[in-house]
Amino acid sequence: xxxxxxxxxxxxxxxxxxxxxxxxxxxxxxxxxxxxxxxxxxxxxxxxxxxxxxxxxxxxxxxxxxxxxxxxxxxxxxxxxxxxxxxxxxxxxxxxxxxxxxxxxxxxxxxxxxxxxxxxxxxxxxxxxxxxxxxxxxxxxxxxxxxxxxxxxxxxxxxxxxxxxxxxxxxxxxxxxxxxxxxxxxxxxxxxxxxxxxxxxxxxxxxxxxxxxxxxxxxxxxxxxxxxxxxxxxxxxxxxxxxxxxxxxxxxxxxxxxxxxxxxxxxxxxxxxxxxxxxxxxxxxxxxxxxxxxxxxxxxxxxxxxxxxxxxxxxxxxxxxxxxxxxxxxxxxxxxxxxxxxxxxxxxxxxxxxxxxxxxxxxxxxxxxxxxxxxxxxxxxx
Amino acid sequence: xxxxxxxxxxxxxxxxxxxxxxxxxxxxxxxxxxxxxxxxxxxxxxxx
Numbered sequence: 001x002x003x004x005x006x007x008x009x010x011x012x013x014x015x016x017x018x019x020x021x022x023x024x025x026x027x028x029x030x031x032x033x034x035x036x037x038x039x040x041x042x043x044x045x046x047x048x049x050x051x052x053x054x055x056x057x058x059x060x061x062x063x064x065x066x067x068x069x070x071x072x073x074x075x076x077x078x079x080x081x082x083x084x085x086x087x088x089x090x091x092x093x094x095x096x097x098x099x100x101x102x103x104x105x106x107x108x109x110x111x112x113x114x115x116x117x118x119x120x121x122x123x124x125x126x127x128x129x130x131x132x133x134x135x136x137x138x139x140x141x142x143x144x145x146x147x148x149x150x151x152x153x154x155x156x157x158x159x160x161x162x163x164x165x166x167x168x169x170x171x172x173x174x175x176x177x178x179x180x181x182x183x184x185x186x187x188x189x190x191x192x193x194x195x196x197x198x199x200x201x202x203x204x205x206x207x208x209x210x211x212x213x214x215x216x217x218x219x220x221x222x223x224x225x226x227x228x229x230x231x232x233x234x235x236x237x238x239x240x241x242x243x244x245x246x247x248x249x250x251x252x253x254x255x256x257x258x259x260x261x262x263x264x265x266x267x268x269x270x271x272x273x274x275x276x277x278x279x280x281x282x283x284x285x286x287x288x289x290x291x292x293x294x295x296x297x298x299x300x301x302x303x304x305x306x307x308x309x310x311x312x313x314x315x316x317x318x319x320x321x322x323x324x325x326x327x328x329x330x331x332x333x334x335x336x337x338x339x340x341x342x343x344x345x346x347x348x349x350x351x352x353x354x355x356x357x358x359x360x361x362x363x364x365x366x367x368x369x370x371x372x373x374x375x376x377x378x379x380x381x382x
Numbered sequence: 383x384x385x386x387x388x389x390x391x392x393x394x395x396x397x398x399x400x401x402x403x404x405x406x407x408x409x410x411x412x413x414x415x416x417x418x419x420x421x422x423x424x425x426x427x428x429x430x
Binding site: 103104105107108110111113114115117118120121122124125128129134137138203204205206208209212213216217220221224225359362363366367370371373374375377378380 | 385387388390391392393394395397398399401402403405406407408409410411412413414416417419420421422423
């Protein structure tokens, strides 16, 4: 009788024993706590860091088997991440939220969105140098898209074992854009360049153009890079719904209810990939460092490209707007405006930067799409 | 075809970045064309 009681009580302390024997779970519980702290107290991407942090805690409590077959997190993961459904649903919401008017009014800023993707490919090279496999390097490089859903889409497909590290790097650095970018902007530009005032004459864009834009981009992008059509098509579907104005219920659902529910599940799933055994490895630190490099390189290449445009335009372009050619929307544009006004109180770069930033959003998706199609062309993926 | 990492990385850099810039450039041209084909019509002034 006593033995049975002791065995029963033993079941209540088994979790503590397992935790005491696995230091990695303890460390990851602390990491989960730090993510929650950053989200709740520091307001650092809370919509993602709170579910990620909690998912991380859930999966590192021993003996729970939440990510084992039929575990509740595994069911959500298989349904939404393994199938690539969650990032695509989020993209529909992003498309529904984004006004591409500034980039349509000034299409040349689209090219800044291309320059802001250089970091992806340079980081891919560096990842290969550090010994990662080809598809792992592709997934690490995509952190440079500064675009969480794109990073998750590509990584879950081609290097799912890196999903936790890549997602955490992508979202953390996106939140740190206001800290990472300004020193690079100052280092690569002269005072004279930073003080340049760019005139903005708002060219009106017709509703027809705004509605044709998502359709044309979907078909054109799909023809050039068919492998990326799910990404491009979902963001453009959301944008078409927004601009058509006839499905406001669907638009609102996409940008609110659907995006919110999916963000919760996606965050939990990312956290769930952060088990101690999978996350606490030297390669995680390398991925975090490479992700940081990717965003620095994006910013630097965007600014250098804008400097080239400045030369070609006879000094009319303020190269600071090049830093907005990344996908972190509208944060990067705000950083550019803030930096610009610091050096010239009469300088209002926000609309130009919004154009570059919207270009960066499409640019990151196009870069991923092109990357996948080139990989397919080389026979590395099917 | 088996390829070494350097060849792979450089191919991705050239084709990937080149493809991205080319695609976005074509898209910017298409957007310019769309803007010209379907310009915003000025609203007729209301008579007082």
